[in-house]
Amino acid sequence: MRKWLLVFSAGTLLCSNAFAQARKINFEKYTLPNGLKVILHQDRTAPVVAVTVLYHVGSKNEDTARTGFAHFFEHLLFEGSENIKRGEFMKYVNDAGGSLNANTSQDRTFYYELLPSNQLKLGLWLESERMLHAKIEEIGVSTQREVVKEEKRMRIDNQPYASFQTEMLKRAHHDNPYRWAPIGSMEHLNAAQLPEFIDFYKTFYVPNNAVLSIAGDFDVAETKKWINDYFAAIPRGTRPIPRPQFENNLLGKEVRDVVEDNIQLPAVFQAYRAPKQGSDEYYAFNMLSTLLSGGASSRMNKSIVDEKQLAVQALAFPFFNESAGLFITVGIANMGVKPDTLEQAMDVEVNKLKTALVSEREFQKVKNQIQTQFVSSNASMAGIAESLANYEVYFGDADLINTEIARYEKVTRQDLMNVAKKYLNKDNRVVLHYVPKGKAPAAGQP
Structure with a gap:
């Protein structure tokens, strides 16, 4: 979950031009016919690669009676897929010598694997499974409900001042969809039925609502072929994707x-x-x-x-x-x-x-x-x-x-x-x- 404290603590650079250009990040960008945007940055200085997928869905896209869905899915989509058994998503990455994680904000959900470069194909397969074949089942939903509840207890309920985000957002953004934090409501998650979770997945976890971004040591031509193999056949989403629109006015009173x-x-x-x-x-x-x-x-x-x-x-x-x-x-x-x-x-x-x-x-x-x-x-x-x-x-x-x-x-x-x-x-x-x-x-x- 995105942390609410962002503190700039970097030291002062001793340079005559503070905005001297850093090294240029070269990249290639293209879009598959199904709407998936792909960004490739090749850097062969170390044998590592980051495979990431960003879905343009956060807590602001949720139904006001079902808050917490975006963050819940951050957890749920590690449960497995039609071709990945429950509990094995992380095992694949760990056994390959890599690491993985995800985070959710009010605007997006981000998944990533950090892998040895010879395991790039594994990362692509895992993310394609998450996008196409994720298992949305009662056992997974029930398990992750408890995981999210425990996270809330540890990170918010039992941490000094940690309720600040929830308390502040509901007052400062009282008139727009940013008024609840990504952790959402446990009552909403408890009340939700399996078809609602499936509907959320089919609406937002589609290629035309995602960016596949890869950075590190890889062969560009080979990687493009693998991306096509794993992602091109995933159907484009056909449901309307909710994008709340609202005026961002001054509060008008303290x-x-x-x-x-x-x-x-x-x-x-x-x-x-x-x-x-x-x-x-x-x-x-x-x-x-x-x-x-x-x-x-x-x-x-x-x-x-x-x-x-x-x-x-x-x-x-x-x-x-x-x-x-x-x-x-x-x-x-x-x-x-x-x-x-x-x-x-x-x-x-x-x-x-x-x-x-x-x-x-x-x-x-x-x-x-x-x-x-x-x-x-x-x-x-x-x-x-x-x-x-x-x-x-x-x-x-x-x-x-x-x-x-x-x-x-x-x-x-x-x-x-x-x-x-x-x-x-x-x-x-x-x-x-x-x-x-x-x-x-x-x-x-x-």
């Missing part, structure tokens, strides 16, 4: 609440409505998050944690999706510090962004950090394959893996101020005060 949790230290979570990923303002927001919390010398860390000692941790991060976004600031209070006091300190740092231009030196530092993060994300074959698939699905342009850094280069100091003024306002945010259980203030008390 929403505040108190959440009691099994925690020792109070915390403040703030989420501002923001534009969708890929917009010009999106790149400015990414730079703002780095400015506020990108490393030990960032603004929030220096002021709130080191100097004022109001928090043990303070950070900001963008939570952007295909159709809408949030800009989130977080503070975990120091011992004895009240949430109101911490919130005021956080507001001071946010308001500075609206009243004074970032200095040239600080702006250059942020550029350097963005460059480092950008290069690091494409440092592995799996990272490259995933980036290519993401860019193709979200923007229809896989070459953004080479050109997106230029979009950051266009952002100016004035752009940062303009975005802060437009979005980082009290009437456009949700504020949650997390307090230990039994410590919520009584009605009418501050």
